[in-house]
Amino acid sequence: MAAGWYATALLLPRLRRCVSTMPCQLLRCDPASITFNASGEPNFTADATRDALSIASHHLVALKRPVVFPTETVYGLGALALDGTAASLIFSTKGRPADNPLIVHVSSMSMLRSILPPDYTLSKTYEALIKHFWPGPLTMLFPRHADIIPNIITAGQSTIAVRMPSHPVARALIAVANAPLAAPSANSSGKPSPTRAEHVHRDLGDKVDIILDGGPCGVGLESTVVDGLGADGHLRVLRPGGVTVEDLQRTLHQELHASGDMPRVLVHRRDYRDDAMELAPTTPGMKYKHYSPSVPVVLVHTLTSPPEGMQLQTAASLVSSLRDRFPDRPVHIGLMTPDDSRLAQLLHGHEGVSWRLFPLGKVTQPAVIAQRLFDGFLTLDREGVDVILIEGVAEVDEGLAIMNRVRKAAGEAAWVSL
Structure with missing residues (x-):
């Protein structure tokens, strides 16, 4: 099996040349028209949505072609998870490295059980998490059923990452296809994840056949x-994401404290390190540079002191240093900052600099900032700014996931006094 996975990886450059050149269909789906019965089967009140999902299912199952669909986190590029050839088109379409594993999406608990080893039993911890956060933006690692899960899905690892999305269009598509779908974010590898159908169309519109447009994503960051x-x-x-560490801690305390089986919640790189896993990751987003627009991104720290060897700057000195990079013309700077931050006021007013402000929401609403983050990167990039400044936020609640993504997107950092 491992040799087969490696052989498939060697074919990825060739597969990339075979990506479809057919016109992309953008099919509108109404999430409000979809409901689910107790067994997780979808019901539809809008014929257009039912028809769009039928077309997408046909592409997935009969044609073995990838399809773009919305989730509550970001838009995903999905293909059959149990078919290695179909899943390989995800890698060729995105230009994704073959050693970067994929997350598998299921629509029901019965579908989950069908892809796990028959002798595996859920732990009390996982039972509590599924009870509170599925369907939703939480991915969990399970033992891999080697007989049915292709190696290309897990990059040869012994575990598989699985989640059940809560977006009605995503969950209904999986149910209609009656097959688990492997689905990373629907963007060129390394770029910001798309949170709107138009983001996908601009990036991958010439490489995919079907984009299901279910509106903007509610969470805006990938799953935890x-x-x-x-x-x-x-x-x-x-990987921090749509479910916060605080949410996990509260839930486990609520469900397991009385039994005495209270696990600790440990955050990678904050509470522990695992160098071996970083070299051979079990989940996406750990090894490679991610979330970067085509223009430079500077992370501006205003809440912490600079580390040894770095200087605390004024806002004026930061702008001057950026201005000096473009001595022969005016510089156009994109600024992503909370609505109630003073940074925008301090930065403005310098000769030879024009600004494009993308407000992120209030400091007290990190969930809103998370929802707007990737949209901000993609919007400013499309508008042709020369550089993007983004102000850091406190690493609590959704702020931990926000800063995880921003650090991966930023090529440099500055510490500025307000």
Whole structure:
């Protein structure tokens, strides 16, 4: 099996040349027209939405072609998770490295059980998390069923990352296709994740056949990925995302405190390090540079002191240093900052500099900032700014996931006094 996965990886450059050149269909779906019965089967009140999902399902199952669909986190590029050839088109379409594993999406608990080893039993921790956060933006690592999960999905790892999306269009598509779907974000590898159908169309519109437009994504950041398979019983957060660490801690305390089986919630790189896993990651977003627009991004820290060797700047000195990079013409700077921050006021007013402000929402509403983050990167990039400044936020609640993404997107950082 491992040799087969490696052979498929070698074919990816060739597969990339075979990506469809057919016109892309943008099919509108109404999430409000979809409901689910107790078994997780979808019901539709809008014929157009039902028809769009039927077309997408046909492409997935009969044609073995990838399809773009909305989730509550970001738009995903999906293909059959149990078909290695179909899944390989995800990598060729995105230009994704073959050693970067994929997340598998299911629509029901019965579908989850069908892809796990028959002798595997859910732990109390996982039962609590599924009860509170599925369907939703939480991905969990499970043992891989080697007989049915292709190696290309897990990049040869012994675990598989699975989640059940809460977006009605995503969950209904999986149910109509009656097959689990592997689906990373629907963008060129390394670029900001799309949160609107138009983001996908501008980026991959000439490489995909179907984009299901279900409106803007509600969360705006990828799912939280956790690993509860360790022998010590603790829950490790491999990637912060749509479910906060505080949410996880509250839920586990509520569900497990009385039993005495209270696991700790440990955040990778904050509470522990695992160099071996970073070299051979079990989940996306750990090894490669991600979320970067085509123009430079500077992370502006205003809440913390600079580390040793870095200087605390004034806003004026930061703008001057950026202005000096473009001595022969005016510089156009994009600024992403909370609505109630003083940074925008301090930065404005310099000769030879024009500004494009993209407000992120209030400091007290990190969920709104998370929802707007990737849209801001993509909007400013499309408008042709020379550089993007983004102000850092406190790493609590959704702020932890926001700063995880911003650090991966930014090529440099500055510390500015307000």
